[in-house]
Amino acid sequence: MPTLRKLSPLAAAFSAALTFGWSGALTATAQSASGYTDGPNSRTTQRSVVQQAARASWTPTRGSGTTSTSDADAGYQRAPQTKAVKNARVLRPNPQHRSAPARSTATGSKRTSAIAQAQYSVPAPPPIEGETIVEGDVIYEGAVVDGYGPTLAAPMGAPCGCDSPGCDSMGYCESDCGCSLCGEAPSGRAWRPAITLSLPQDGWVSFEALHMWQDGMDLPPLITTSPSGTSRANAGVLTRPGTRTLYGDGEVLDDTFSGGRLRFGFWLDRCHTWGLGGEYLELDEENERFSRTSTGTPILARPFFNTLTGNEDAELIAFPGVIGGTATVDVRSQLSGGGFYLRKLTNCDEGCRAWLFCGCNGHFCSRSEIRVGYRYLELDEGVSIREELVSSDSTSPGSFDITDSFTTLNQFNGLDLGWNYRVTRGYWTYDGLIRLAVGNTNQTVKINGNTTITDPNNPPAESFNEGFLAVNSNIGEYENDEFTVVPELNLTLGYQLTDHLKVNVGYTxxxxxxxxxxxxxxxxxxxxxxxxxDLEDPMGDARPLFALDTTDYWVHGITYGLEYRW
Known part of the structure; x- marks a missing residue:
């Protein structure tokens, strides 16, 4: 039997700590460079027991050579740090985990020999995902726990460059999702449907205020005037000297108007490669009113082309000694729409490059995705023209109330295809979205009219379902379906305020x-x-006649709002 060397009290305590390890099952025997102690348990059996117990809880690492008793008291022999791990976090062995004196399996007495540091060092904790073990030191390099990594992003104002790890805008670095997150906070797991109602693990909701300009509505000349002294035959007639258009003969509703857009959705997986989203857009109803009242001066009239004479003509609204009254034109327009879509990540990238407004290099992250879904749009517009007339001729007393109404409704339903590209650098995010919807537009045109004539000499008043430009020949409801394309462009610049809240400004x-x-x-x-x-035997052709006429429509403007992600 080998001779046991006498241990110092500190070495004896160290040997005892080794006997009772972290799990309570680790038993180690003092060992020299040549072998173990003898006894009922063979050298091979003792080594197997030690290795199995260490594998179950701790992983021993080899030392670089024999150390002195002071080295044993201090722990591991520290390996020199390389440049790559110079600033990494180093875990030192816990002093509470030193080994206790081993018992001899032959006699049960305590061994007093020292632990040979040349063979085994104090066990280290088992590595988890993302750690590196270097010569007895455990170096943690961004371990991922439940989907999150440590925040290593440089603070704002730090020198720019590419020496630090690649991160997204809020500092989620080196996750197992790669570059797909690109500024979005990941959750610990994918969304899983459940019987109970609950929010998905990852999602987003945003609201944007809209300030838009739309394609103006073209109107023919509706209300005209002429200088005082103009003859009754020429009053308000287009192409006559001095005739001026008060309303119509150009575009209306071409000023800015406001609205809002709500976007929402959730991701189907933790790495944000598949997602479902939806949106709703509505612009405030834009209204415009024109109204003029006259007892005869100034002259007011409604121009038209007389098919019986083949010349320009006009109906009088106000003329001295003949008639007086009020003419009112109301115009309205409203756009709304929505839809839902499935989005799929197609490519992502990260690297280091110079930025547009900065000459130094910095980390960036980009991702592109395709979208496919359903799109709905609705454009509801109308024009109403009303005359309230009172006769000024005492020989022909009476009053007239005349209304013409022209309304249109466009409803689009179609397939929506899109491509989105995002670039993230620091706390800034740039998004570009191109969409193309193809489908059918259901077009509806409604024309109505009404006239009420009051003659005090022949009561009661008479009412007719006709107006001035809306008469029996064109009154009705007309519907048509036509193939339509709806392209859309969105450019958005965002700044990340917190991990979950971002402010956006852009163009649509x-x-x-x-x-x-x-x-x-x-x-x-x-x-x-x-x-x-109506006359019993009218002369000439029936005019006006209805003819469906289509045109194009556009709307664009500035958007700004907030986006929240969880």
Whole structure:
């Protein structure tokens, strides 16, 4: 039996700590460079017991050579740090884990020999995902626990460069999702449907205010005037000297108007490669009103082309000694829409490059994705023209209340295809979204009219379901379906305020082909014999006639708002 060397009290305590390890099952025997002690348990058996217990809880690491008793008291022999791990976190062995004196299996007495540091060092904890073990030192390099890594992003204002680890905008670095997150906070697991109602693990919701300009509505000349002294035959007639258009003969509703857009959705997996989203957009109803009242001066009239005479003509609203009254035109327009889509990550990248406004290099992350879904749009517009007239001729007393109404409704349903590209650098994010929806637009045009004539000499008042430009020849509801394309462009610049909250500002432009609008369906050709009260035998052709006319529509403007992700 080998001779046991006498241990110092500190070495004896160290040997005892080794006997009772972290799990309570680790038993080690003092060992020299040549072998173990003898006894009922063979050298091979003792080594197997030690190795199995160490594998179950701790992983021993080889030392670089024999150390002195002071080295044993201090722990491991520290390996020199390389440049790559110079600033990494180093875990030192816990002093509470030193080994206790081993018992001899032959006699049960305590051994007093020292532990040979040349053979085994104090066990180290088992590595977890993302750690590196270097010569007895445990170096943690961004371990991923439940989907999150340590935040290593440089603070704002730090020198720019590419020496630090690649991170997204809020500092989620080196995760097992790679570059797919690109500025988004990951959760610990993918969304899993459950019987109980609960929010998905990862999702987003944003609200943007919209300040938009739309394609103006074209109107024919609706209200005209002439200088005082103009003859009754020429009053308000287009192409006559001095005639001026007060309302119409151009575009209306071409100023800015406001609205809002809500976007929401959730990711189907932890790394944000598949997601479902939806949106709703609505612009405030834009209204415009024109109104003029006259007892005869100034002259007011409604121009038209007389199909019986083949010349320009006008109906009088106000003329001295003949008639006086009020003319009112109301125009409205409203756009709304929505849809839902499936989004799929197609490519992501990260690296180091110079930025547009900075000459130094910095980390960036980019991702691109495709979208496919359903798109709905609705454009509801209308024009109403009303006359309230009172006769100024005492020989022909009476009053007239005349209304023309032209409304259109466009409803688009189609397949929506899109491509989105995002670039993230630091706390800034740039998004570009191109969409193309193809499908059908259901077009509806409604034309209505009403006239009430009050004659004090022949009561009661008479009412007719006709107006001035809306008469029996064109009144009705007309519907048509037409193939349509709706491209859209979105450019957004965002700044990350917190891990979950981002402020956005951007631009949105939408184009819509083949729509119907009220201005295109207000006639200018009129047969006066068809005006109420109807003549039993009117002369000439029935005019106006309905003719479907389509045009294009666009809207664009500035967007700004907040986005929240969880």
């Amino acid at each position: 432009g939408i184009y819509w082909s083949n729509v119907v609008r009220p201005g295109q369906h207000i006639p200018t050709l009129l047969n006066p014999d068809l005006l109420p009260p």
